[in-house]
Amino acid sequence: MQKLVVIGAGMASGRVLETLFETDPGAFEVTLFNAEPRGNYNRIMLSPVLSGEKSFEEIVTHDDAWYGANRVVCRFGEKVVAIDRTRKVVVGENGEVPYDKLIVATGSVPFIVPVEGRDLPGVITYRDLDDTNRMIEASARAGGRAVVIGGGLLGLEAAAGLRLRGMEVTVLHLTGHLMDRQLDEAAGYLLRRDLEKRGISVMTRASTERILGENQVEAVELADGTRLAADLVVMAVGIRPSVELAKAAGLAVNRAIVVDAQMRTSDPDVYAVGECVEFNGTLFGLVAPLYEQAKILAGCLLGRPGSFAVKELSTKLKVTGCDLFSAGDFAAGDGREEIVLRDPAQGVYRRLVIEDDRLVGAVMYGDTGDANWFFDLIREGAPVSAMRETLIFGQSYQGTAPLDPMAAVAALPDDAEICGCNGVCKGKITGAITAKGLTSLDEVRAHTKASASCGTCTGLVEQLMAMTLGAAYNPAAVKPMCPCTDLSHGDVRRLIVAKELKSIPEVMQELEWKTSCGCAKCRPALNYYLLADWPGEYADDDQSRFINERVHANIQKDGTYSVVPRMWGGLTSASELRAIADVVDKFSIPTVKCTGGQRIDMLGVKKEDLPAVWADLNAAGMVSGAAYGKALRTVKTCVGTDWCRFGTQDSTGLGVKIERFMWGSWTPAKVKMAVSGCPRNCAEATCKDVGVICTDAGYEIHFAGAAGLDIKGTEVLTQVKTEEEALEMIVALVQLYREQGHYLERIYKWLKRVGMESIRAAIVEDAEKRRHYFERFAYSQRFAQRDPWADRASGGVAPHEFRPMAEISYREAAE
Amino acid sequence: MTREWHRIGLLTDIPRRGARCVTSPFGRIAVFRTADDEIFATEDRCPHRGGPLSQGIVHDASVTCPLHNAVIELATGFMQGPEGGRVRVFATRVDPLTRVIELSLAEAAGVPEAAE
Ligand SMILES: Cc1cc2nc3c(=O)[nH]c(=O)nc-3n(C[C@H](O)[C@H](O)[C@H](O)COP(=O)(O)OP(=O)(O)OC[C@H]3O[C@@H](n4cnc5c(N)ncnc54)[C@H](O)[C@@H]3O)c2cc1C
Ligand code: HEM
Ligand code: SF4
Ligand code: SF4
Ligand code: FES
Numbered sequence: 042m043q044k045l046v047v048i049g050a051g052m053a054s055g056r057v058l059e060t061l062f063e064t065d066p067g068a069f070e071v072t073l074f075n076a077e078p079r080g081n082y083n084r085i086m087l088s089p090v091l092s093g094e095k096s097f098e099e100i101v102t103h104d105d106a107w108y109g110a111n112r113v114v115c116r117f118g119e120k121v122v123a124i125d126r127t128r129k130v131v132v133g134e135n136g137e138v139p140y141d142k143l144i145v146a147t148g149s150v151p152f153i154v155p156v157e158g159r160d161l162p163g164v165i166t167y168r169d170l171d172d173t174n175r176m177i178e179a180s181a182r183a184g185g186r187a188v189v190i191g192g193g194l195l196g197l198e199a200a201a202g203l204r205l206r207g208m209e210v211t212v213l214h215l216t217g218h219l220m221d222r223q224l225d226e227a228a229g230y231l232l233r234r235d236l237e238k239r240g241i242s243v244m245t246r247a248s249t250e251r252i253l254g255e256n257q258v259e260a261v262e263l264a265d266g267t268r269l270a271a272d273l274v275v276m277a278v279g280i281r282p283s284v285e286l287a288k289a290a291g292l293a294v295n296r297a298i299v300v301d302a303q304m305r306t307s308d309p310d311v312y313a314v315g316e317c318v319e320f321n322g323t324l325f326g327l328v329a330p331l332y333e334q335a336k337i338l339a340g341c342l343l344g345r346p347g348s349f350a351v352k353e354l355s356t357k358l359k360v361t362g363c364d365l366f367s368a369g370d371f372a373a374g375d376g377r378e379e380i381v382l383r384d385p386a387q388g389v390y391r392r393l394v395i396e397d398d399r400l401v402g403a404v405m406y407g408d409t410g411d412a413n414w415f416f417d418l419i420r421e422g423a424p425v426s427a428m429r430e431t432l433i434f435g436q437s438y439q440g441t442a443p444l445d446p447m448a449a450v451a452a453l454p455d456d457a458e459i460c461g462c463n464g465v466c467k468g469k470i471t472g473a474i475t476a477k478g479l480t481s482l483d484e485v486r487a488h489t490k491a492s493a494s495c496g497t498c499t500g501l502v503e504q505l506m507a508m509t510l511g512a513a514y515n516p517a518a519v520k521p522m523c524p525c526t527d528l529s530h531g532d533v534r535r536l537i538v539a540k541e542l543k544s545i546p547e548v549m550q551e552l553e554w555k556t557s558c559g560c561a562k563c564r565p566a567l568n569y570y571l572l573a574d575w576p577g578e579y580a581d582d583d584q585s586r587f588i589n590e591r592v593h594a595n596i597q598k599d600g601t602y603s604v605v606p607r608m609w610g611g612l613t614s615a616s617e618l619r620a621i622a623d624v625v626d627k628f629s630i631p632t633v634k635c636t637g638g639q640r641i642d643m644l645g646v647k648k649e650d651l652p653a654v655w656a657d658l659n660a661a662g663m664v665s666g667a668a669y670g671k672a673l674r675t676v677k678t679c680v681g682t683d684w685c686r687f688g689t690q691d692s693t694g695l696g697v698k699i700e701r702f703m704w705g706s707w708t709p710a711k712v713k714m715a716v717s718g719c720p721r722n723c724a725e726a727t728c729k730d731v732g733v734i735c736t737d738a739g740y741e742i743h744f745a746g747a748a749g750l751d752i753k754g755t756e757v758l759t760q761v762k763t764e765e766e767a768l769e770m771i772v773a774l775v776q777l778y779r780e781q782g783h784y785l786e787r788i789y790k791w792l793k794r795v796g797m798e799s800i801r802a803a804i805v806e807d808a809e810k811r812r813h814y815f816e817r818f819a820y821s822q823r824f825a826q827r828d829p830w831a832d833r834a835s836g837g838v839a840p841h842e843f844r845p846m847a848e849i850s851y852r853e854a855a856e
Numbered sequence: 857m858t859r860e861w862h863r864i865g866l867l868t869d870i871p872r873r874g875a876r877c878v879t880s881p882f883g884r885i886a887v888f889r890t891a892d893d894e895i896f897a898t899e900d901r902c903p904h905r906g907g908p909l910s911q912g913i914v915h916d917a918s919v920t921c922p923l924h925n926a927v928i929e930l931a932t933g934f935m936q937g938p939e940g941g942r943v944r945v946f947a948t949r950v951d952p953l954t955r956v957i958e959l960s961l962a963e964a965a966g967v968p969e970a971a972e
Pocket of ligand 1: 048049050051052053054074075076077084085086087088119120121122146147148149167168169195198283286314315316317325326327328329331357359
């Protein structure tokens with residue numbers, strides 16, 4: 042009988058042996074080595090063992106009786122240290138075994154993040170039963186804290202298990218969303234929300250700097266300095282194929298052991314299978330393809346060669362209550378269409394990607410009922426045009442006529458609840474429409490409160506209006522923000538606050554965005570709304586900003602930039618002017634010009650010079666003038682009582698105070714201000730977004746002027762006596778605008794939309810409200826007043842933004 | 857022209873929904889990374905009036921030019937809308953394990969090449 046030696050008793054080799062013994066029990070005499078002191082078990086079920094849903098005995102695949110019956114010589118707990126291919130023997134720790142055929146099935150080992158403290162007791166990985174038992178032990182102590190590094194499949198299963206066992210768990214993940222290799226942002230957000238509901242904290246964009254502790258792990262420190270106390274640290278950041286043995290034996294090894302479609306290595310008597318192999322450049326990390334390999338390998342050993350091929354894979358997470366599924370290639374691309382279905386109430390997200398009339402990828406969260414059906418469609422490559430309209434609803438919808446939504450609403454009884462927030466039933470809404478002659482959604486909201494809170498019932502209310510009013514109802518009154526949504530800017534702002542939405546993926550999911558990642562119109566708007574509504578909580582998304590706000594300079598028609606430093610109230614000094622002159626010389630800046638807002642503009646700066654230009658200006662005490670931003674731009678002043686013979690108040694001083702207090706704040710559109718020292722108005726305050734005219738009696742506060750495409754004089758908001766009152770009034774006014782304005786809507790358009798009365802009521806007539814708005818502005822300034830130039834000049838922020846990532850030289854290109 | 861691959865950096869050097877530049881003898885090339893980690897490369901010149909596409913906002917597999925908001929499809933280089941126009945696109949590939957991005961200049965044929 043031929044001698045077969047197998048190195049590694051894992052999932053792949055186990056399947057090889059099963060197939061072998063089932064087909065021809067007498068063909069080989071098998072010796073099985075395993076470094077782990079036990080035989081084959083179902084490794085992927087370690088997670089249910091960790092969470093306590095299963096016992097180890099339940100997941101053993103082959104027990105002693107099975108090995109006995111098949112006359113396998115088991116050498117468990119014994120590591121193979123060498124393969125001698127010339128003598129055809131395998132060298133174990135306790136002695137040699139000769140082979141005719143050899144299978145290397147050594148699997149892989151967890152990747153260890155090379156940080157200080159990785160060797161401390163209490164820092165473990167997640168691969169085998171011993172790791173699992175260590176985690177179970179650590180969780181036995183009450184109040185234990187665990188930090189899991191890595192928010193992929195393994196890390197999340199570990200986190201969920203530890204949490205079920207009562208530990209306080211934090212998951213650290215390097216990129217912006219969980220399971221980023223398998224899920225898109227929207228599904229990643231839903232997953233995070235579900236995990237957080239289970240009491241697991243999730244930190245994304247968290248990079249581990251080092252692990253701290255004396256004799257035992259005590260804490261994890263992140264790159265931003267955050268420290269997290271920890272009694273247990275689980276590293277689950279990826280795997281590395283175990284190939285040392287094969288390499289030492291001289292087998293061809295690339296990133297893993299190279300095999301052909303018959304699972305043969307470069308030595309025809311040596312086979313390899315499982316996570317330790319590389320086939321056609323592909324590595325493997327899930328069991329489905331390994332089982333396929335095992336079947337092929339067993340067939341080859343028995344003289345029935347097959348051929349292995351890489352197939353589409355799908356992923357599921359084994360955490361009870363987190364239903365997710367992803368398969369195929371779901372990247373957006375040209376010629377690709379996507380269909381997105383979102384049901385925020387149920388936490389459901391589905392996205393299908395179609396190319397050339399075939400389904401090529403799918404991501405699902407919340408309801409994975411049709412996962413297998415979609416997966417089959419992907420694998421078969423079947424044409425889908427016939428069921429395109431209802432495809433996303435799944436298999437059960439195929440072949441039936443689509444439901445008419447109007448008929449469904451008409452069929453509801455009068456006491457059916459439509460608006461859950463305010464408890465409004467169908468009869469009340471239709472009654473009010475008829476009795477009071479309501480014709481717009483806003484009127485229905487005002488009279489019945491239906492759809493006035495969270496707004497998820499808006500669709501139903503609109504259908505009721507259409508049904509009741511017939512042709513008289515014209516829903517086109519709402520102008521959607523962009524083609525990605527049916528909601529208007531106003532709706533979106535209201536819902537962000539009402540539903541406490543705090544990130545872009547969250548808004549897109551909860552408000553049923555029709556695209557997976559928005560467009561150049563909605564993303565900057567959402568970024569502003571979230572920044573304005575959740576100061577200190579929302580992390581600014583650079584990639585959703587227009588280039589000027591991303592690099593803090595103005596893009597010019599030739600792609601170069603202009604740089605404008607802040608000059609408080611229009612004041613400058615000899616040393617600032619000297620620094621500007623030096624920068625102009627040093628970087629050969631072609632044009633220097635005075636702007637309309639009393640600043641100096643350096644035009645034609647090359648992008649790659651920007652950080653150095655800023656560093657020099659910073660060194661002279663200047664910060665960014667935000668001349669590029671939807672933000673407070675300039676406060677223009679005249680010289681007032683300091684110098685002017687007509688001056689009535691210190692207009693320059695007030696202008697400087699306003700600018701110092703308000704710089705750095707983001708606004709729906711740009712905000713330009715001015716303070717004039719008397720009604721002669723040399724600072725042209727009466728065509729600004731906010732202006733002040735000083736008089737002997739005090740300060741006249743103006744706003745809502747325009748001197749651009751439209752030209753319009755300001756309106757007078759009110760008059761105040763002191764500088765302090767003037768500052769408070771202006772700040773409160775701008776804050777009200779920040780909270781109500783639509784993105785890109787200047788103050789004069791905002792006034793036209795909301796009306797003078799409502800603004801006066803909030804800011805002028807109610808001192809307490811005014812104070813609140815003032816304080817909210819002051820609070821948000823704590824996070825906003827950072828000089829963006831300083832951050833970037835120091836190289837701390839995205840250095841590549843300003844330098845090419847690579848340069849291909851002429852010689853290289855010509856080769 | 858045989859396809860020559862140039863290693864230009866790591867996937868993670870480019871932010872998701874962002875872009876970076878590569879300089880080459882054929883001019884500046886913009887390299888984009890989408891939300892789904894797809895990589896595309898185009899000439900960094902908008903077909904409209906030469907705007908630097910690398911500075912635009914990336915959404916799905918398109919970029920909006922920062923100068924006048926033309927939308928360019930990254931895979932084909934076509935500009936959306938009635939005016940038409942197209943930028944040159946370059947082939948890229950990403951190693952699934954090391955995440956190294958490689959770029960090919962083969963499509964640069966047709967651009968004047970001094971050496972030939
Ligand atoms: C907790 C967990 C959950 C998972 N969940 C899933 C899932 O849901 N779905 C999925 O598809 N996949 C999942 N996986 C991945 C899956 O388990 C692996 O793909 C699979 O186990 C790999 O099989 P293998 O036979 O290649 O390696 P292994 O099963 O790792 O077996 C290799 C064996 O070789 C032994 N060995 C190594 N070197 C030597 C040596 N020199 N001498 C002797 N013996 C040696 C090792 O001790 C080990 O027992 C999960 C993995 C883990 C750890
Ligand atoms: C070593 C690297 C670089 C050098 C030596 C360099 C040099 C130059 C030169 C000489 C110009 C011509 C200026 C003009 O037309 O007036 C220019 C223009 C420009 N550069 Fe660079 N550059 C480099 C890298 C970059 C990078 C990485 C970017 C962007 C990420 C960039 C962005 C620009 C832009 C937008 C222009 C405007 C030209 C146009 O739109 O065609 N440069 N650069
Ligand atoms: S606005 Fe009045 S105070 Fe100011 S400079 Fe002109 S005249 Fe003088
Ligand atoms: S007025 Fe017109 S041309 Fe002049 S800077 Fe403004 S936008 Fe440009
Ligand atoms: S240059 Fe790109 S849109 Fe005008």
